[in-house]
Structures are given as structure tokens and as C-alpha cells.
Amino acid sequence: MRISELYKNRFEGDSVSVSGWIRTLRCSKSFGFIELNDGSSFKNLQIVIEEDKLENYSEVSKLSVGSSVSVKGNLEFTPEAKQPFELKASEVEIQGVSAPDYPLQKKRHSFEFLRTIPHLRPRTNSLSAVFRVRSMLAQAIHRYFSEHGFIYVNTPIITGSDCEGAGEMFRLTAGDPNSAEKREFFGKPASLTVSGQLEGEDFAMAFGNIYTFGPTFRAENSNTARHAAEFWMVEPEMAFAGLKEDMDLAEDLLKYLIKFVLSEACDELNFFNSFVDKCLLERLNNVADNSFVRITYTEAVEKLKAAKKEFNFPVEWGIDLQTEHERYLTEEVYKRPVFVTDYPKDIKAFYMRLNDDGKTVAAVDCLVPGVGEIIGGSQREERLSVLEERMEELGLSQEDYKRYLDLRRYGTCKHAGFGLGFERLVMYVTGMQNIRDVIPYPRIVNNLV
Amino acid sequence: MRISELYKNRFEGDSVSVSGWIRTLRCSKSFGFIELNDGSSFKNLQIVIEEDKLENYSEVSKLSVGSSVSVKGNLEFTPEAKQPFELKASEVEIQGVSAPDYPLQKKRHSFEFLRTIPHLRPRTNSLSAVFRVRSMLAQAIHRYFSEHGFIYVNTPIITGSDCEGAGEMFRLTAGDPNSAEKREFFGKPASLTVSGQLEGEDFAMAFGNIYTFGPTFRAENSNTARHAAEFWMVEPEMAFAGLKEDMDLAEDLLKYLIKFVLSEACDELNFFNSFVDKCLLERLNNVADNSFVRITYTEAVEKLKAAKKEFNFPVEWGIDLQTEHERYLTEEVYKRPVFVTDYPKDIKAFYMRLNDDGKTVAAVDCLVPGVGEIIGGSQREERLSVLEERMEELGLSQEDYKRYLDLRRYGTCKHAGFGLGFERLVMYVTGMQNIRDVIPYPRIVNNLV
Numbered sequence: 070m071r072i073s074e075l076y077k078n079r080f081e082g083d084s085v086s087v088s089g090w091i092r093t094l095r096c097s098k099s100f101g102f103i104e105l106n107d108g109s110s111f112k113n114l115q116i117v118i119e120e121d122k123l124e125n126y127s128e129v130s131k132l133s134v135g136s137s138v139s140v141k142g143n144l145e146f147t148p149e150a151k152q153p154f155e156l157k158a159s160e161v162e163i164q165g166v167s168a169p170d171y172p173l174q175k176k177r178h179s180f181e182f183l184r185t186i187p188h189l190r191p192r193t194n195s196l197s198a199v200f201r202v203r204s205m206l207a208q209a210i211h212r213y214f215s216e217h218g219f220i221y222v223n224t225p226i227i228t229g230s231d232c233e234g235a236g237e238m239f240r241l242t243a244g245d246p247n248s249a250e251k252r253e254f255f256g257k258p259a260s261l262t263v264s265g266q267l268e269g270e271d272f273a274m275a276f277g278n279i280y281t282f283g284p285t286f287r288a289e290n291s292n293t294a295r296h297a298a299e300f301w302m303v304e305p306e307m308a309f310a311g312l313k314e315d316m317d318l319a320e321d322l323l324k325y326l327i328k329f330v331l332s333e334a335c336d337e338l339n340f341f342n343s344f345v346d347k348c349l350l351e352r353l354n355n356v357a358d359n360s361f362v363r364i365t366y367t368e369a370v371e372k373l374k375a376a377k378k379e380f381n382f383p384v385e386w387g388i389d390l391q392t393e394h395e396r397y398l399t400e401e402v403y404k405r406p407v408f409v410t411d412y413p414k415d416i417k418a419f420y421m422r423l424n425d426d427g428k429t430v431a432a433v434d435c436l437v438p439g440v441g442e443i444i445g446g447s448q449r450e451e452r453l454s455v456l457e458e459r460m461e462e463l464g465l466s467q468e469d470y471k472r473y474l475d476l477r478r479y480g481t482c483k484h485a486g487f488g489l490g491f492e493r494l495v496m497y498v499t500g501m502q503n504i505r506d507v508i509p510y511p512r513i514v515n516n517l518v
Numbered sequence: 519m520r521i522s523e524l525y526k527n528r529f530e531g532d533s534v535s536v537s538g539w540i541r542t543l544r545c546s547k548s549f550g551f552i553e554l555n556d557g558s559s560f561k562n563l564q565i566v567i568e569e570d571k572l573e574n575y576s577e578v579s580k581l582s583v584g585s586s587v588s589v590k591g592n593l594e595f596t597p598e599a600k601q602p603f604e605l606k607a608s609e610v611e612i613q614g615v616s617a618p619d620y621p622l623q624k625k626r627h628s629f630e631f632l633r634t635i636p637h638l639r640p641r642t643n644s645l646s647a648v649f650r651v652r653s654m655l656a657q658a659i660h661r662y663f664s665e666h667g668f669i670y671v672n673t674p675i676i677t678g679s680d681c682e683g684a685g686e687m688f689r690l691t692a693g694d695p696n697s698a699e700k701r702e703f704f705g706k707p708a709s710l711t712v713s714g715q716l717e718g719e720d721f722a723m724a725f726g727n728i729y730t731f732g733p734t735f736r737a738e739n740s741n742t743a744r745h746a747a748e749f750w751m752v753e754p755e756m757a758f759a760g761l762k763e764d765m766d767l768a769e770d771l772l773k774y775l776i777k778f779v780l781s782e783a784c785d786e787l788n789f790f791n792s793f794v795d796k797c798l799l800e801r802l803n804n805v806a807d808n809s810f811v812r813i814t815y816t817e818a819v820e821k822l823k824a825a826k827k828e829f830n831f832p833v834e835w836g837i838d839l840q841t842e843h844e845r846y847l848t849e850e851v852y853k854r855p856v857f858v859t860d861y862p863k864d865i866k867a868f869y870m871r872l873n874d875d876g877k878t879v880a881a882v883d884c885l886v887p888g889v890g891e892i893i894g895g896s897q898r899e900e901r902l903s904v905l906e907e908r909m910e911e912l913g914l915s916q917e918d919y920k921r922y923l924d925l926r927r928y929g930t931c932k933h934a935g936f937g938l939g940f941e942r943l944v945m946y947v948t949g950m951q952n953i954r955d956v957i958p959y960p961r962i963v964n965n966l967v
Contacts, residue, residue: 071667071726088758089726090929108725108757109667137929139758164758165900165930188717188921189928191724200721204670211660218520218558221653225959226675226733227688227748229966239676239703241688241710243737246695254688254737254747255966261690268637268959272649275640276557277520277538283733284675288692288703298703299676308557309537309588309613451614472637479638480539480586481614510674510717517678517704 073109079154081146087114087156088139088164090192093175096130102155103132105140108191111198111336115147115155116140123161134174135167135192180506187510187518195344198337199507202330203495209329210282210303210491213322219305220276223283224265229257230469237288238263239298261286265304266486267473270449273306273484274476280305282491290514294503297492299512306486312431312448315485316408319435319444320361322489323406327357330498337499346500352439353498361406366429369394369409372402389416395434395441407436419463420473421447423455433487440497446487453477522558528603530595536563536605537588537613539641542624545579551604552581554589557640560647560785564596564604565589572610583623584616584641629955636959636967644793647786648956651779652944658778659731659752659940662771668754669725672732673714678706679918686737687712688747710735714753715935716922719898722755722933723925729754731940739963743952746941748961755935761880761897764934765857768884768893769810771938772855776806779947786948795949801888802947810855815878818843818858821851838865844883844890856885868912869922870896872904882936889946895936902926 070087089107096102096118103116120126132138141160146153172186173193183190190196214221227241239261243254253259265281272279281304288298305322307314330338331353342349364372373384373394378401382391390409399407411429414421421430431448450456456477460467467474495507505511510518519536538556545551545567552565569575581587590609595602621635622642632639639645663670676690688710692703702708714730721728730753737747754771756763779787780802791798813821822833822843827850831840839858848856860878863870870879880897899905905926909916916923944956954960959967 073667088931090723108669109727135929137757137931164932165926165928167928171928188720188924189724191721197724200671201669201725203672207670207672208660208664211657212664215657215661218522220557220650221656222649222958223652223656223733223750225748225961227735227961227966237692239690239692240695240700241690242695243686243688245707246689246691246700251689251695254963255961256964257966258694259966271637272640272958274539275646276650278558284672286676299674301672308586475637477614479614479616479620480584482537482586483613509671509721512674512676512704514703515705517676517706517708 071109072105072107072112072114075114075144075154076110076112079144081144081154083144084141085144085156086139086141089114089137091132091134091136091138091167093134094130094132101130103138105138106192106197108197111194111201111340112152115150115152116142116158116161117155118158118161122157122159125161125163128163129161132163133167133169133171135171137164137167138162139164180503184505184511185518191509194340196506198340199495199499199501200509202334202337202499203507205330205334206326206495206498207282207491209326210322213325214280214305217278219278219280220272222265222269222272222279222281224262224268224281226262226284227255227259228262229255229259230267239286239288263287264302264488266306266488269304269306269486270476270484271472273308273486274480274482277308278305292514294505295493295496297504297508297511297513300504300508301491303489303491304486306484308482308484310448310485311483312410312433312485315446315448315487316361316363316410316433316435319408319433319446319487319489320406323435323437323444324357326494327353327498331357341500345502348439349500355404356406356437359405361408361435362403363408363410365411366390366409366413367411369398372398387413387415390434392441395436396438399436399441400438404438406438409434409436414459417447419459419465420449420456422450423459431485435487437497440493443493443497444487444489446485448483448485451477451481451483453481520558521554521556521561521563524563524593524603525559525561528593530593530603532593533590534593534605535588535590538563538586540581540583540585540587540616542583543579543581550579552587552589554587555641555646557646560643560650560789561601564599564601565591565607565610566604567607567610571606571608574610574612577612578610581612582616582618582620584620586613586616587611588613629952633954633960634967640958643789645955647789648944648948648950649958651783651786651948652956654779654783655775655944655947656731656940658775659771662774663729663754666727668727668729669721671714671718671721671728671730673711673717673730675711675733676704676708677711678704678708679716688735688737712736713751713937715755715937718753718755718935719925719933720921722757722935723929723931726757727754741963743954744942744945746953746957746960746962749953749957750940752938752940753935755933757931757933759897759934760932761859761882761934764895764897764936765810765812765859765882765884768857768882768895768936768938769855772884772886772893773806775943776802776947780806790949794951797888798949804853805855805886808854810857810884811852812857812859814860815839815858815862816860818847821847836862836864839883841890844885845887848885848890849887853887855887858883858885866896868908868914869898869905871899872908880934884936886946889942892942892946893936893938895934897932897934900926900930900932902930
């Protein structure tokens with residue numbers, strides 16, 4: 070039986086059998102208490118052991134933190150204690166004794182230290198909570214799209230295109246790249262994908278509504294708390310949909326996910342709210358309960374220019390918004406999530422749909438309090454001639470994008486999509502400040518622990 | 519409205535609005551029929567257009583296959599026709615006309631030809647059905663594990679370990695590997711993972727039950743119908759579980775997935791059963807309804823030696839079973855899925871748990887009719903000294919596996935898991951014979967379309 074099940078369906082006097090790892094142990098000569106965790110729940114189970122009820126009491130009472138045991142016993146209610154019940158052990162089978170140099174002794178460890186032991190850190194309260202929430206969010210994303218009829222597409226990780234345009238790419242060889250035996254396995258240069266969007270569009274033109282959810286890569290030299298070389302992205306794409314439907318989907322998805330964790334991960338969120346970020350619950354509830362503001366870039370620039378505040382980066386129509394601007398809009402002006410739409414075409418990607426004014430494109434960024442941008446999307450340029458013209462302006466080769474142009478040749482239609490950085494979402498929902506602490510094995514420049 | 523919704527909740531006389539792509543069009547001067555598909559369903563929707571009801575009838579009636587349209591009209595029942603209803607169009611908005619050289623004209627195309635147009639082939643009946651089933655299976659896998667309390671772990675794609683032992687690995691550089699500017703981005707050699715198992719074990723020792731579901735890679739020179747350089751794997755891992763629980767999980771998962779598609783993808787499976795593999799439904803129902811046989815390798819070898827059949831590879835205790843042996847067991851001897859357990863240690867991986875006989879290990883392969891092996895798993899060696907001894911026998915460095923040994927130092931416990939090749943599963947469930955036709959963009963040696 071898992072400890073999470075006990076907390077859901079607890080019956081006094083039940084005969085119960087659980088297995089897990091010892092978090093703490095306090096024993097006297099005749100009785101003692103074990104806090105047992107089995108990873109199914111943030112909560113531990115308190116085990117009571119007594120000398121006259123356990124054959125191996127003296128051995129059990131000396132077990133070290135981190136040891137694994139299987140326990141049988143009876144569940145008893147404890148109305149006066151802080152835990153609702155405890156397990157009176159009638160049998161404790163020792164599975165594995167933890168060596169005395171176990172690095173996770175009972176004390177608080179810094180996140181920096183925990184990063185040096187990625188294989189053990191999921192056993193701590195904080196990282197266990199993070200990775201449980203990460204898993205819930207991923208499962209909820211699949212559930213959301215499944216319930217809404219979106220087809221899940223595994224776009225390729227290895228790509229022959231070096232022109233996705235979203236950043237520097239990793240290159241692949243078979244065999245040691247420093248040796249003469251290295252081979253271009255595919256007969257031509259191969260890289261790791263930076264986005265599944267272009268292939269996602271192919272599938273949206275067949276299935277209507279699709280999403281990708283997989284790893285993407287950047288070989289960029291940025292050693293910050295918000296960048297990793299390997300991270301997961303969610304990229305929905307909808308045919309017969311424009312910017313409005315794109316925003317509707319983004320808002321609905323974010324609210325669904327946040328409500329989901331608010332109801333399913335109470336213990337974890339309360340922990341984060343107490344120990345990581347005191348405003349977390351307030352912020353999440355704010356997002357869940359309010360409709361998002363929708364303004365154009367031009368309106369945003371006016372608000373920023375009228376601000377009483379001094380920005381490090383001065384604001385003029387045409388600049389790319391910086392995090393300070395984004396946070397001012399969402400935290401100080403509107404105090405809730407904000408969609409900013411219709412950016413100048415010169416600061417956005419070639420595939421975004423040109424607006425009738427000839428100078429802005431149907432792009433959208435979603436800004437949230439506490440973070441800034443969390444989602445970036447657009448309506449895609451579906452008009453062949455407009456797209457070709459834009460590509461020529463930017464010096465992009467039609468040869469390289471033949472397939473992408475094919476979509477506009479054969480039954481093109483209005484379509485739109487966005488990208489949600491999954492780790493950014495996990496950081497937002499947990500309040501964690503460093504991307505290294507929300508990825509099981511973070512991949513950062515010069516760091517491959 | 520999606521066409522799949524119409525087939526679920528159809529009401530005569532409803533005013534309906536749909537968008538999709540023209541599969542076929544037959545028109546006379548005064549009226550015509552359009553078969554419209556929007557990707558939400560295997561089924562098309564029949565649209566009736568009439569000259570005296572449509573302003574743009576002459577334009578619409580000349581549309582080419584593959585063009586996209588948005589249609590408004592009334593749903594009318596057609597009890598004498600093969601389709602249950604049709605849409606009488608009152609308005610047809612042309613979204614995108616398909617160019618006359620559209621490669622998917624109405625005729626049957628070979629799978630070989632379709633592989634040359636991976637961006638368009640999801641618009642065909644067959645590939646659309648494959649990728650819809652692939653998506654359903656992936657979503658059902660997440661649902662199964664979520665409902666059973668398994669934590670989803672994103673194990674890393676980029677790995678610093680070149681000793682995962684499951685095959686040749688791709689190597690990574692930042693920058694062109696043929697130029698002087700190529701860099702070891704991580705400060706040491708980096709490769710693409712061949713399996714998430716070792717990291718999965720780390721997380722199972724914290725959460726109890728976990729699974730991975732992500733891409734894995736092999737830089738192997740095999741150009742067969744069953745091998746790809748990039749493919750997705752599902753790898754569950756359970757703490758406090760042995761080989762029996764491992765088989766129970768594999769059997770329950772396979773049955774769940776097969777029952778799921780049998781009930782949710784009737785149209786697709788009927789299509790495959792008619793056009794791809796006449797025995798498909800019989801085989802899937804057989805798996806769903808029968809309990810799997812469980813025999814040891816030693817028993818399997820006895821059965822094979824007693825066989826009246828001549829094998830290409832002669833059978834002796836100690837050999838690795840070949841596909842011909844596996845298929846004989848599952849198709850001719852037992853006529854249902856078979857777990858074979860307890861293989862000779864010399865043909866299995868170092869981490870599998872040594873049995874008391876000293877010569878076999880707690881490995882398990884699941885064999886299914888029509889394919890052979892679909893799942894491989896094992897109970898892992900949890901005893902530090904036994905594992906160290908085995909690694910020494912095989913000349914594996916303890917340094918390289920420090921983390922893996924740590925799990926045995928700190929609260930080790932009995933645990934087990936398996937790997938399910940996701941593409942093999944999709945092939946099995948659809949009857950498709952070539953892995954290139956169940957991956958959106960297959961990556962094969964010398965082939966990066």
C-alpha cells in the first residue's frame with residue numbers, strides 16, 4: 070500500500086503494509102518513532118515501534134536515515150497529535166541499511182549542494198515536491214489536450230535543418246568528433262531541434278489541432294538561472310484559428326493547469342508557499358480567477374512611456390520589450406496576466422502573419438506576474454506570396470523551406486500556435502528560482518553532472 | 519465544430535459549421551458532393567452543394583483535391599446512403615486552393631512514395647490513421663501511469679556517460695564538427711542517451727513507482743524495417759517490486775492499451791484490418807482476453823528442442839533466442855503472449871539480479887504473436903557486493919557507475935522495471951510493417967528527409 074492511499078482512505082484499525090525510506094528516527098530503549106516516506110506523497114507516515122512487539126527492535130531502532138524498510142502493522146488514529154494517524158508496527162523488515170556517509174542527513178541543504186547529487190536529491194522534501202509537481206503538470210498537459218481532441222505529435226529531435234532560427238544548435242556525429250572515424254551518420258549535417266513548430270504546422274494541416282511535448286535544445290553560452298541547454302517545450306498548433314483563438318487556448322490551458330495543481334498538490338504548494346516564495350499561492354489564485362488582459366504592443370508602449378518609473382532600457386515604439394517592461398505591465402499596471410499582441414515585424418520571426426498596417430505582425434506574448442513572458446505565439450503567415458516576399462526581404466532561401474511553403478501551396482488555411490517552456494511553467498507554479506532545480510538532470514554550459 | 523463531434527452527437531436539422539480539406543469532389547452543373555476531412559476523425563463528412571443555394575457554386579464546384587474550405591449548412595439524415603448524414607451547404611468559404619500538382623491525388627500511393635513527402639502524408643487515410651492511433655496510445659500511456667500513481671520523469675537526452683551499454687551512441691558538439699571552432703559545450707564528451715533506465719532507477723528510489731517516456735537514440739548502421747536511429751521508449755521502474763510484479767505491470771499495461779484502442783479507434787483498426795493485416799483484430803482481441811503464459815528460459819529451450827520444426831539457428835541452453843524461436847513459442851506452442859524469464863547471465867546486462875543458481879538472472883522478455891519480443895525487463899541487482907563482483911567480472915569501472923552503486927549504498931531495495939519500444943507497440947497495434955511509417959519524421963542511417 071502507498072502512503073498517499075492511506076491519507077486518502079484511512080480506516081482506524083486497518084492492517085496495513087507499507088515500504089519506504091526512513092526520513093527520521095527517534096528511539097529510546099523501549100519504544101521509538103520512524104518517519105517513513107515512500108515518495109507517493111509529500112507527507113510521511115509515522116511508525117511506532119515498541120521493544121516488546123518487535124523481535125528485531127534493537128536492530129531497527131539503530132537504523133540510519135535513508136534506510137529502506139517494509140512495515141506491517143495497524144493504523145491508529147491520533148486525534149491529539151499533528152499527524153492524523155500512526156502505524157503501530159508488528160513487523161519491520163529491513164531492506165537496505167543506508168551507509169553512515171549518506172549525504173542527506175537531517176538538516177537543511179542548500180540547493181547548490183543538492184545539485185551535486187542529482188541522483189539523491191529527489192529524496193529531499195523540496196526536490197521531491199518539485200518533481201512531483203513537474204510530473205503532475207506534464208500529465209495534466211496530456212490530459213487537457215486529449216480531452217480537447219488535440220493529436221499528440223512526436224516531432225523529430227534530430228533535424229537536417231540548420232535554419233530553424235531560434236538559436237545556436239548542437240551538431241551530431243556518429244563516433245568521436247575528434248577522431249578520423251567520426252561519421253556524418255545521415256549523409257549530411259545533423260543537429261538537435263530547437264523547436265517542433267514547423268513540423269507541428271505540417272500535422273496541424275492534416276489533423277486540425279495538434280500539440281508537441283518534447284525536449285528541445287540550445288547550444289547557447291548562457292549561464293543564467295533561467296536557461297538550460299536541454300528543456301521541454303509544449304507547442305500546440307491549430308488550423309482554422311487566428312490570434313484570438315490562440316489566446317483563448319493559452320489562457321484556458323494555463324488556468325486549467327494552475328487549478329489542477331492547486332487542487333491536487335496542496336501539500337507541495339503549501340510547502341513552497343512557506344519556504345520558497347511567500348506570495349506563491351496568492352499569485353496562482355490570481356491567475357486562476359481573473360481573465361487575462363489583452364492589449365496591443367502599441368498600447369503597451371504608450372503605458373510604458375506614461376509610466377512614472379525609470380527603466381534601464383528606454384522605451385520607444387520598435388524596441389523589443391525587456392523583462393522590466395513586461396513585469397511593470399503585468400505586476401504594476403494590470404496586476405494580472407497580460408497578452409501583448411501585434412508586435413513590430415522587425416523584432417519577430419519571419420513566419421508570423423503580417424497585419425494590414427504592413428508594419429506589425431500577429432504575434433502574441435503572454436506575460437505573468439512574477440516572471441514576465443511565459444508563452445510566445447503567433448498566427449502564422451498562410452499567404453504564399455506574402456510569406457515568399459518576407460523571406461526574400463530577410464534573405465531566407467526558399468529551397469531550405471520548401472516543405473513549409475508547400476503547406477501554403479496545397480490547401481493553406483488560417484492557423485496559429487504557441488510555445489510554452491515547460492520548465493518556466495514548473496518554476497512559475499513552484500516559485501523555484503533556478504531552472505537547475507526543476508530539471509531532473511539539468512544540462513548547462515560546462516556542466517554535465 | 520469538429521467532424522468527430524458530429525459523429526458522436528448528431529442531430530438532424532442542426533445548423534453546423536465545419537472546416538477541413540477536400541478529399542474528393544464530384545460535381546455536375548447544378549449540384550455536387552464534397553468529401554470533407556478535418557483530421558478529427560477517420561471518417562469524412564459528405565457535403566452537398568447546389569447551384570441554386572450557393573452564390574459561389576461555380577467556383578466551389580471546380581475546387582481541387584486538397585483545398586481547404588469552411589462550410590455552413592444543415593445536417594440531414596440519409597437512412598438509405600452508406601453515410602448516416604450529410605451537410606447541405608448554405609455557405610462555402612474557400613480558404614486555400616490546392617495547386618494542381620498536389621501529390622495526393624485520389625489514388626492509392628505506395629508507403630515508399632509517401633515517405634518522400636512526410637509533411638503531406640498525414641493527410642492520407644492510412645498515415646492519418648497511424649498517427650491518430652500513435653497519439654491515442656501515447657495519451658493512454660500517460661493516463662495509465664497517472665491513474666496508477668506513477669511519477670513521470672524526464673530523464674536527460676544529453677548524457678556524459680558513454681557506457682550505457684545498449685548500443686553505439688551519437689556524439690555532440692557545439693558548432694560544425696568539421697571545423698576548428700567546434701566545442702565540447704559541456705567541457706567533456708557528450709552523447710545522446712540510449713536509455714533512461716539508470717536515471718529512472720534513481721527516481722524510483724525516491725518516488726517508488728516512476729516511468730520515463732521520451733526519445734532515445736542508436737547510431738547503429740542497421741537499415742531494417744524495425745530499426746530507427748531515433749525512437750521513443752517507455753520505461754517504468756518500481757521500488758519494492760520483483761520480477762512477478764514487473765510482469766504483472768507489463769501484462770496489465772499492454773492489455774489496457776490494446777483495450778483502449780479497440781474501443782476508441784474502431785474506424786482506424788477496421789481500416790488496418792481490411793487493408794494492412796487481415797489478422798490484426800483477431801490478434802489484438804487474443805492479447806486483450808487471455809492471460810499471458812509465464813515460462814523460464816530453461817523451459818523455453820526444452821520446448822524448442824522438442825519442436826518438430828527445423829530452425830535456422832540451432833537451439834542449445836545458453837544461446838540468445840532469435841525471432842524465429844520467439845515466434846514459434848508465442849505463435850505455435852502457446853498461441854498467446856508469453857513471458858520468458860531467468861535467462862543465462864552471460865547473454866544479459868550486468869545490472870540484472872543474479873538468481874540463486876548462480877548462472878541465470880531475473881530477466882524477462884515479453885513475446886507476442888506476430889512480432890516476437892515487445893518488452894524487455896528485469897529485476898535489478900540491489901545487492902552492492904554482488905553488483906560490484908559482476909561489474910569486475912565484466913571489466914566495468916566502478917568510477918563510471920558511482921551513482922548507480924550509491925543507490926545500493928544508501929537504502930537499497932528490491933526493484934524492477936522494463937522497457938517498451940513505443941514504435942514497436944504502434945506497429946503491433948496497427949499491423950504496419952515498417953517503422954518508417956509509424957514515426958512522423960523517421961531518422962534512419964543515410965536518411966534525414
